[in-house]
Structure formats: structure tokens, C-alpha cells
Amino acid sequence: MKIKPLADHNDVLPLLTRWYQTEWEPYYGVDGPGDAQTDLESRCNYEEFPIGLVAIEEGQVCGTVALDLDTATNLTPSVVGLLVGRAYRGRGIAAALLKSAEDLARRLGYSRVYMSTTVLGDLLERMGWHKSAEVEFLNAQRGLIYVRDF
Numbered sequence: 127m128k129i130k131p132l133a134d135h136n137d138v139l140p141l142l143t144r145w146y147q148t149e150w151e152p153y154y155g156v157d158g159p160g161d162a163q164t165d166l167e168s169r170c171n172y173e174e175f176p177i178g179l180v181a182i183e184e185g186q187v188c189g190t191v192a193l194d195l196d197t198a199t200n201l202t203p204s205v206v207g208l209l210v211g212r213a214y215r216g217r218g219i220a221a222a223l224l225k226s227a228e229d230l231a232r233r234l235g236y237s238r239v240y241m242s243t244t245v246l247g248d249l250l251e252r253m254g255w256h257k258s259a260e261v262e263f264l265n266a267q268r269g270l271i272y273v274r275d276f
């Protein structure tokens with residue numbers, strides 16, 4: 127499996143758009159306020175945020191992540207939009223995408239990255255992140271903000 131810039135793989139945008147619409151239906155679905163295609167297209171950058179990454183295995187996209195301002199927390203750079211296709215879960219792809227996002231932030235000169243999540247706290251802590259605060263998402267769900275210092 128390889129992790130590449132989304133900018134090099136914009137052929138996968140339609141599939142990622144469908145995954146976002148399905149996984150985050152209240153936000154990216156037909157009646158939601160978000161526009162998955164526009165958000166994903168905006169991430170086709172190499173040096174300036176938002177920057178998307180994709181995990182590719184045998185020519186197939188299996189997941190994505192991005193570095194950007196997190197609108198839920200107003201913190202930047204944050205790891206956002208982490209999604210692994212349903213057929214590819216449980217194989218460490220999210221962890222690999224997170225590691226690549228960290229490496230990218232470090233390469234761009236940042237010494238700290240953020241992520242807000244309700245589900246991946248255990249993994250983040252194993253990877254050296256620490257909890258910093260609580261956050262309330264648009265859907266009123268409460269999550270935690272994690273920080274990774276390099």
C-alpha cells in the first residue's frame with residue numbers, strides 16, 4: 127500500500143465523493159450542508175492547505191485523509207476527513223494515513239498537529255498524541271481534541 131498526494135490521483139475523486147456522502151450522510155448527503163466533491167477537489171494541493179492524501183493498494187484507492195483548518199475547532203493544521211473504504215478497514219490503513227499526515231505537517235515546517243475525533247482516541251494515544259480539550263461537533267456530538275507535538 128502506498129500513500130500519495132490526492133493531487134496525483136484526481137481520478138479517485140468520484141469514488142471518494144460517494145464514500146463521504148454515504149459515511150457522513152447528515153453532512154454530505156443530499157439534504158446536508160456540505161459538498162463532498164467541492165471539499166475533496168479543494169484538497170488537490172501539494173504545499174498549501176488543504177492538502178489531501180490517498181492510500182492506494184494495487185491501483186485501487188482504499189482511504190483518504192487531509193490536513194486543513196478544522197472548522198469544528200478552528201485549529202490548524204488539523205487532520206480532517208479521515209476515511210477508509212468499508213472493504214479495507216481493520217488493516218491499519220487509518221494508522222498509516224495518520225502517520226503520513228503527521229510526516230507531511232512536519233515536512234512543511236509545523237511542530238504540532240491537531241485532530242478532533244469521537245472514535246480514534248485509543249489509536250492516537252498509541253501513536254503519541256495526547257488529549258487537550260473537548261469539542262462539540264455540528265451534529266451536537268461531543269468529541270475530543272488530540273494534539274501531536276513533534
Ligand SMILES: CC(C)(COP(=O)(O)OP(=O)(O)OC[C@H]1O[C@@H](n2cnc3c(N)ncnc32)[C@H](O)[C@@H]1OP(=O)(O)O)[C@@H](O)C(=O)NCCC(=O)NCCS
Pocket residue numbers: 149207208209210211214215216217218219220221222242243244245246249
Ligand atoms: C475510523 C476508520 C478511519 C478506521 O480505519 P481503519 O483502517 O479500519 O483503522 P485501523 O485498521 O488503522 O485501526 C486503527 C485502530 O483504531 C481502532 N478503530 C478503528 N475504527 C474504530 C471505530 N469506529 N471505533 C473505535 N475504534 C476504532 C481499531 O480497532 C484499531 O485499533 P487496533 O489496532 O487496536 O485494532 C474507519 O473505520 C472509517 O473510515 N470510519 C468511518 C469514518 C470515520 O469515522 N472517520 C474517523 C473520523 S475521526
